[in-house]
Each structure stands twice: as structure tokens, then as C-alpha cells.
Amino acid sequence: MIIGLDVGGTHTDVVLIGQDCILRQAKVPTNTSNLFDCVWAALDEVTRDVPPEEIERAVLSTTLTTNAIIEGKMEKTAMIVSPGPGIDAELLRTCTHYFIVSGSIDHRGREIQPINPVEIEGLSSKLKAEGIEHVGVVGKFSVRNPKHEIQIGEILGDSFTNVLYGHRLSGNLSFPRRIATTYLNAAVHPIYKGFFKAVKESLKKKGLNIPIYILKADGGTMSLEASLFCPGETILSGPAASVMGSLPFASLEEETLVLDIGGTTTDMAILIHRVPLLDPVGCELGGYKTLIRSLKTYSIGVGGDSTVRVLDGKLKIGPGRDGPAMAYGGPTPTPTDALFVLGKINNGDAQASQRGMEPIAAAMGMTLEEVANEVFDHACQMILNGAAKMIEDINSKPVYTVQELLEGYQVQPQEILVLGGPAPYFAFRLAALTDFQVHVVPQWQVANAVGAALAKNTSEVTLFADTERGIAIAPGEKFYRQIDKNFDRNDAVALAYELLKNKCIKEGAVESELEMEVLENVQFNMVRDFYTTGRNIRIKVQVKPGMVSEYKDIAASMFHVSPSQKMPEKMR
Amino acid sequence: MLSVKTKTGLVFFPAFDWAISATHPEREERLLYTQDQVFEEGLLDIDGIIEYKPDLATIQDVRRVHFCVPDEWSVLTESHLISAGGAKTIGMQVLEKNVERGFALVRPPGHHAMRVVHGARGFCNINIEAIMVEYLREAYKVDRVAIVDTDCHHGDGTQDIYWHDPDTLFISLHQDGRTLYPGTGFGYEMGGPSAAGTTINIPLPPQTSEEGFLYTLDNAILPIINDFKPDLIVNSAGQDNHYTDPITNMNFSAQGYAELTRRLKPHIAVLEGGYSIETALPYINVGIIMALAGMDFSKVREPDYRPQRIRQTADTAEQVKRVVADVMDCWEKGPRLRERNRAEKKSHKRERAVFYDTDNILETQMEEQRTCRDCSGVLSIDSETDRGHHVLAIHIPRKACNECRELGYQLYDGANLRSYHQIFLQDRTHDQYLVRRN
Ligand SMILES: [Zn+2]
Ligand SMILES: [Zn+2]
């Protein structure tokens, strides 16, 4: 059995999953001031009377770090950045304690200017005097040569609680994103560590000795221990959980658009033959562009609770929400109220919905029913336009080889999977408005928790080799090796696979389940003065997001239970 | 989030799978380190810098500019259409006002490709700037265009294409032709009879440094552009004037290129040459992008940049001054020359040999231009190569008068096909391209 738990903004969903069905599910309100309590309450709900040894693992998805970043509730953190020449590093400032120091590494990883130890020592005492405990160290091109970051770290020594290096967090190029990523990971570390400790201690107290995994933004899991090193990876795991929950129902042959229609927003993602599409660089949150591996998601400001009003004779839906639908006691009309007026939903105060829609109808010169249809269509159209924009955005991503440009691979989803509150009603309308095949994700109410439960471990390794310089490095893995002239891309891929395998197993993956693949495999001959002097090799390998295989049959059982049917309260 | 003053478009197409040959300067590796630097600096994340995927130029786009012999696919590949297409994409984004400026950071280059194309010369097959400019003229009715070629080599291809066009100001700044390929680009090369003075050549002495380039810009290029009043300024942004370039002898720098870009304010920059792929291109390209976008580029510099060490001598500075004075002389003479030539309706012939160094082809051309009071006149080119191709090419200019247009068709229809393998007609008044063949 597996537990899947998704801490959302308003409530926390939890499921207990057996080999082929959902055994239990529960929903508890999220207490943002004490996230751990609600995690515990939710776990308690589904594990009651279950022998602990039968639970293989629990996967948690939490909004803890996302909220901390959006609300700016982060720990005082110092950033030490070594930019060398280029863009003015002052423009990349993330915080008050942001220090630009000397030192420079070039694009091939060669040292151009050493760091100045005296400067770092001075900085170190200054930070200590100010009581700063968390430090991020980032150098330009540190993923090509982490020497300066490590030297700075060594000078800082043990006098800080946490010193985080930029090169350990991602192998991708982008100095500004490396700064932001390192800052966020360092600044949410204390708050995350509190959560981490609480989880560990409580499990121990309850005698529950189950492995805990944490869901990441890329829809994969990592062990609780690993998450302590890079808590930033847990941001946006909520949307990732829902996407993963839709996976069992997606076509294996086609491309799928996933729509998670919530209260204020609709989140979108693309699946290609049941594999979610990843963002090529990293996700963006709270104004920070990062190198954090994540699903490619797109969010638009329209959902079931979006405020409906008339502006200059035109219907306007969202962005923003004033409260729940009027049918549920809210202050302004919403698309959900339109569904009440149309008689599609009836578990609330339909008269309140009508009262809300009346002024809209009057302003638009329509009957109540006409305007309700119009509101509903308009919301659907906004969602479809958003989806079209996301697909266009994905398809217009530049490529850098003649072959790729001429092949011109384009994403063209043929089906839509809908989940979220008003999913069934929207699915029906979306099907009428488009040529897509539209399906509702069964048990969409807990798809997020199911997604967390079924997610596999994911990981990525970036390897850079330069045979002229005689080096192969995978900075994220603390790996450095001298290589000879004959080292080529095949050796590099084999080496990267080896590193990836070790990394995954360390993070708790099962070796037999590792589906590794190459993301990038390029090799350039380096020519100087008309002679070939070496090879410049760049490799990226990954374990892509997906479902744990022994639970893959669960989709079938979930299909056969209609959403209205009550789930078994007790175990079989 | 970081944002910039001037919205700037970028097409980056390094053609990582295309090379002239494995160890040729035009090889896969050329823009690898530029990519690393641009990505690491995070320039593409900046709000206001927008990356576009290049469109493919079409055969029709090529036919507006070139006579490809025997046909287009014999002298170009898809890579060339992507490179020209990248320039075209940037041009469209600028003309659509989606961005204020743009940079086509593309390869292969094009400024040595002339109007008639039998093969590759100076690493170029088709002229990517001319293909873009003629497309923009067709699609957006752009009229007056200034092309400033800051590549270290004389832009002889672009010069050839616009030799007879008084609405295109072509300025080439380059290392003196007595010391570098292609050996042309002297001050007296001022344009054909109907367009005398709208071709400007500025041959600079070897070892010219920042001071010399910026002196030339301020005292010749900018005043001339100011007089000409172009609707569009295009920069053929070759980067081989750099002090580390392996195939040239100049002392220009990343700071210099960025400052030149800041002062020139081109609407569109297009990469041309530049073969110091590790120590120059990454920094120059970052500098140019930042300068176009109106960012502070003062901290962009090469690892070994020492301005004092590469500073030009007083003697070089004197030579630059003299060249600039000559250039301004030519610029003043231009209008009178044009007037005089156009007043007398007559035929002007020029015979010349063109060598295709990359493909090792020798072409001899007899070019005939008929001046006209009302337009820039019909051009006919009789071209033969040492490989035995013999063609006749007729060009009717964009603003040809009816009489000249008719003359063009008479020349095309009346030519004896027994003397030629093919006869081409490029009618720019109706965007038409016709071929007669045996
Ligand atoms: Zn030039
Ligand atoms: Zn050149």
C-alpha cells in the first residue's frame, strides 16, 4: 500500500492505495500556520487500523516552500556571487545581503581570475557579526568549473548553518537563474527543515517506520533526506501532483492536454504518450526565474469561482475571485453560478445564483439562460485560447540544428483530460466547442493525492567533457575525472548513466525500475589553427517522470467507479 | 525582473550540424561558445529581449536578389535558407513593430555573395542581408535602406547587388584590400553610373583599433547616414575586426563593437564573419545584444582585454583620418555624378572576373547598364564560367519606368538562346522571375 498526500492551499487530500484500487481517501482543511498538523491529521485518517508494515511508502506534496516564496517569508540569507565580466551582477540582486566578489571562470571552465581569499575572509566575519546563518555561493560558469564556489565555501568554513553552492543544484547554464535558485533553496531551508524534523519525529513517536518521499516540481519523487539538501525542488509540486494523477488515463499513443480547473485558475500541462512535458530550463515562481526542474505548466486566471462582470458592454471573467459562488454564499456571480442557473448543479442556493446573474443579463441584454450559457461558453473559450497559446509557445521554441528545424516536430494534442471541481460540466462543453476528445479524470477530487502516490523517482545528470583540457565533470554529482584524448560521446553517455543510476539509488529508487534516457548528446570537434585539438561533449541524461509500475493497473479500477459512488470506508 | 529599454528581437541559429568542411572556419563549433556565453548571461530571460525561431527563406525570396546558375538548389542548401530566413524573421518583427531592433545571430554568412551565383565565395552562397532587404521592400514597401558592413572583409557581394541602386546606401568598413581578401573595396568604388556615391568604401589600415573605428563612425558613417535619411539601417555585423581573429589583422574589441552598435543604432544587425570563436565571438555577441537593447555593457570584456596593448599608432590614426577625408569627398561628389550620368541616356559596360575561392570557379562577366532619366535603368549581365556555364541575366529594377521595363523584356525575349545555356529575367517591378533554357 502507498499513501499519497497533497497539501493544497485550502485543503489537504490524502489517499491510501492498494494494488488495484483506492482503499481510503480523506480531505482535511489545510492549516497554513501549522502545515505539519494537517499532514499528520490526514495521515491519521487513512492509516487507522492499518498495520504499518503493510505500508510501503508515503509520498508528500507540500505547498510549504511555494507559500514561503510567494509570501516572501524567507530566512535572512546572504548571497556571494562571483560574476567576472559580463552583465552587471548588481542587476541580479536577490536580497539585501548580496555581495559581488572577484574571480572569473570562462565558458570552457578555465580560471581567468582567481578569487581573493582576503575579500572572502572579510565578508565571512561581517556575515557572522550580523548573525547570518544561511549563505548561497554562486559563480558564473561554475557548472563548467566549480573551483571558485568550493574555495569560497572552504573559507566560510563551518561557522554557518548552511552554505549552498550554485553548481550543485543544476547543470544548466544561466548565471541569473543559478543565483535565484541558490537563493531560494538557501532561504527556504530553515522553514523546510522544521517541517522535515517534525515529520521524522512524529513518525518515530507513532512507531511508523515507513519511507517518506517528497514530490518535486517535475512530477517525480525524492527521498525525505534528499529533499533537505534542495527544498526548492518541492515548489509547485501541487500542480505536478494533479498532472501525475491524470497520467493513468492519458492515451499511450497520443498527446494529451491536461486541464485542472480550479477556483481561480486553470492549470494546464501537456503529456506526450503519457509522459509529462518538462520545462526546458526551469520553473518560475513569485517573480524568480529558476533552474528548478519542473513540468511545463501554464496557468490562466479563470476558474469556477472567477468573478463575472460586464465591462463596456463586454463580458469579463476573472482574473481574481471575490469568494465562492453565490450559490454557496459568495458575494459576486461566477461561472459556477452560471451552471446553477442552467440547472446543471443543484447542491446549493440556485436562487442566489439567479440573483447574481440578473444584472449581468440586463447589462448584456440577454435572458438569464442566454447569459448563463454565454458566461459558460466564454469561460470555456478562455481556457481553450490559453491552451492554444501554451501549445504555440511550446512549438515556437527555437532549435539549433538544421535537421531539427527541418523536421519541425510540433506538439498537437488530440485529447483533453479535465480535472478539478466543475470538471464534468466543462468537459461536456469543451467537447462541443472543439474537435478534441474530452475525458474527465475519474476520481478527480483525489487525482492530486493519487498522482503523488503513484509518482516515481526522477533525476537528471549533466556531464561536460573537454578532451583538450582532459576533464569530465558532473558538478551536480560532485564528480570530476581526468580523461584522455580518446574519450568520446559514447564514453560520456555511459559515464552519465552510471552517475544517474547511483544518484537514483541513493535517493531511494529501485534499480529495476530505472528508465534512463538521454536528453542531450552533443559532441563538437574543437579545431585550432586547422587541426583538431579535442572534443567538447555535453551530455544530459534523466529518469523521466512516470508511474510506479506495480500500481499501473489502478487506472482500470478507478475508471469503473463513478464519482458519485461512495468509496469503501473500511479496508477489504 | 530584469527588463530593457529597447525591445529587441533575436534569432539565434548556430547551425550546429553544418560545416563547409570539418576543419574549416565555418564549422559546427563556430557559435558554440557564443551560445554558452549568451545562455550563461541569461540574456534570453530578460524582459524585452525576445527570441524567435527562424523562418525558412523561400526560393522566391532568393530570386528577388540572385541569378543562381544553373538553379537555386545547385548552389544552396537548407542551411542557407534558414540563415537568410533568420534575417528575414528579424526584419519582419521589426517592421511589424513587435520589436524596435533585432539581431540575426545566424550562420552561414552571405556578404560575399553577388547577384549572379555560380557557387560559394568567401564562405558565402547567398546574400542574407539582400534577401531580407528585398523581402521587406516587397512586403512592407520599405524604400530607402542603409547597409553598414562592419565585417573586416570588404562586403563585395552586397556591393555588387546594390551597385546600381541609388535607394540603397551601402557602406563597407574593412581592412584595406591590398592586405586582405577579397582585395577590393577601395575608395574609388563608388557605385554604378545611376547610383554613383551610394556605395561607400572605407578601407582602414591594419591594426586600426577602437579609436580609429569610432572616429570613422562619427566622422563618416553617421554623417552620411544622416544625409541619406534611410527608412531602415541594417548592420552586417561581422566580427573579424577583433584583435584575436585568426584570419585578419585588426585591433577592434568587444567594447568597441558594442559602442559602435550603440552609436549606429541599426534596426537590424545580421552576423557575418568572425572566426575567433572562443576569445572574441562570445563577448562581442553579448556586447552587441546588450547594446541593441540599450543595456549597460561596460562590464563586457574579453578575458585578455588590455586596451593599451592594442591601441593603434599615431601613424595609423593619421591614415584613418586621410581615408575618412577621402570618403567625405566622394560622398559630396556623388549627387553631381549621378545627375550627369542619368542626363545622358547611354549604355555603360564593365567587364570583370569573379573568383569563387570556396568552390574554385572563375567567372567572367560583361555587365551592361543603360542609364535613364526616369529610373535607375535596366541591367544585363553576360556571365560565363571556366566550367562552361554561359548565361544571360536581365535585371529590371524595383522602380523601373515603363520604357525600361519594356526594354528589359525585349532583351530577355530577343536574346539568342543558341548563345546561352539559360536566359534569366528578374522583374522587380512585378516581383517576377523568368527563365528561358535550351
Ligand atoms: Zn565590411
Ligand atoms: Zn569577414
Ligand SMILES: [Zn+2]
Ligand atoms: Zn527608365
